[in-house]
């Protein structure tokens with residue numbers, strides 16, 4: 001795989017992971033809403049309401065647990081991907097102007113576009 005293909009692959013993975021992390025966060029919020037509604041249902045009293053409340057709270061806790069697990073899992077993956085991305089970005093020196101990989105050796109100017117490489 002070329003550096004560019006790897007970079008594109010990593011960026012795609014990062015987008016995926018971010019999306020999944022957001023889904024996890026949404027699960028936590030939804031779970032919270034379910035638990036909240038369940039508590040309100042229960043406060044209203046009555047046998048039927050109690051059963052509905054327990055079901056809602058159970059679903060809410062499940063969603064929250066799932067959401068926390070997913071968010072943590074993908075947050076960890078995200079961190080690893082960023083590390084990989086940083087490694088990749090620093091492994092090969094690139095021209096800051098045209099982005100082409102620079103051949104080994106030191107250049108004062110980019111051999112492709114002529115941009116100054118002095119920092």
Ligand SMILES: [Zn+2]
Nearest residue numbers: 095098110113
């Ligand atoms: Zn260049």
